[in-house]
Amino acid sequence: MTAGTGLYGGKSLDVLEKSVHEENGVFFARYKDKKVGTGFQRVFSFVHQRQVGFEAFFQGTGESGQSFSSADLFNELTNPDDALQMDRMRLILHVKNFMSSKIDDRWLFINIQPKAMIGRKEPDIGFFHDVLRKNGLPTSQVVVMIREHPGENEAIFKSQVKEIRDLGCLVLFDDFNGASANLDRLWQYNPDIVKLQRTAIENAAKSKKAKRMLNKLVSLIHASGALVLMEKIETEDEAFLSRRVEADFCQGKYWGAHVSRPVRWSPGDTPGSFNVLVEKAEKRYFQDMKSNTMEMGIFSGEFQECAWSLADGVALETAAQPLLGLDRVLRVYLLDSKGVQNEPSVYPHGHEEHLDKRFKPIQDLRGATLAHRSGFQDAVRDPGKVHMSQPYRSIASLQTVTTLSVTVNLGGQSHILCCDVLWREDAI
Secondary structure, three states, X not given: OOOOOOOOOOOOHHHHHOOOEEEOOEEEEEEOOEEEEEEEEEEEEOOOOEEEEEEEEEEEEOOOOOEEEHHHHHHOOOOHHHHHHHHHXXXXXXXXXXXXXXXXXXXXXXXXXXXXXXXXXXXXXXXXXXXXXXXXXXXXXXXXXXXXXXXXXXXXXXXXXXXHHHHOOEEEEEEEOOOOOOOHHHHHHOXXXXXXXXXXXXXXXXXXXXXXXXXXXXXXXXXXXXXEEEOOOOOHHHHHHHHHXXXXXXXXXXXXXXXXXXXXXXXXXXXXXXXXXXXXXXXXXXXXHHHHHHHHHHHHHHHHHHHHHHHOOOOHHHHOHHHXXXXXXXXXXXXXXXXXXXXXXXXXXXXXXXXXHHHHHHOOOOOOEOOXXXXXXXXXXXXXXXXXXXXXXXXXXXXXXXXXXXXXXXXXXXXXXXXXXXXXXXXX
């Protein structure tokens, strides 16, 4: 090997392309005793119930058929110039293999190595653009995947994100971890898509609390203006949960193995049927609706009786006793016409035994305003009807609750009677 020429004789696009081979429409290169090339994983949209793109993976195959990952290949390269040539070859092969499919209405999800974004320019955006242009791939069809790296070289990261977007490509934050990621970066850099780490769906499948947190994280990402991609979905339950928390896109083994070149997909091609997920989701939705309706009936009867007793002049503590006897009723309280709670809440018998003394400063709710809560607003907007709020985290009980609310006239003044009910943990 001539000094300075590296793996493939140089790092220019023209030189590198001379080392590209093609067999039956599949492009690859040689590295030692390996063939290096591209594998594709299909990306689907839950809403469209079809394939919307392909994520390209760099991989190698030995003479005996054994597989090598991208990490395996790059770990063998100790010379920075060799690593750069291999990285540029990776980009070339991804684009050529995608273009060989002649699919012009799907995205190519393509990774730019983290070292390109942090601390150095190579492979620079100019080379990346040249590869797209020479192979005729419109930048609008490309989703560039970037791993966010908080802290160092922020200016370089920001510049690279801007250059990618200026090319006309979409920007995806890869392996986003809600537990440790800097959420400020969502609005600072405005990624078009955020791919959540595999651990997000794993934890949500095991823990009801993690499931609620995932649901909120997806909502937060949506609020930032980005779409959400769930990766490495392996089971029907994980696929259903991803759909349930309203992720936009999904990918993983559940929808089949990697493919060597992009092909159009139809629902019968893989075991991951969207029809099954839709049917399961609709069944779950109607079960929840039925359950919520039954719960409304169980609680609203006693709740309405409590309101009538109050209107007849019975003290709240007395009027609320039958309601407080129901399982999962946490407290009953009155708000004035401005949403302020002027009197103490009424709790089930023995409530004091379960109070956490560490939260004593927030346990007295007298003077608190709940005018911002939907329970108060719904009751004011539609008086005389019992309303049930969406679940929320209560500062009073430090648990997830739903609030029943109804207007009641006391001494010629309108009040809102409220009742906090513990929310079912298995519901999102």
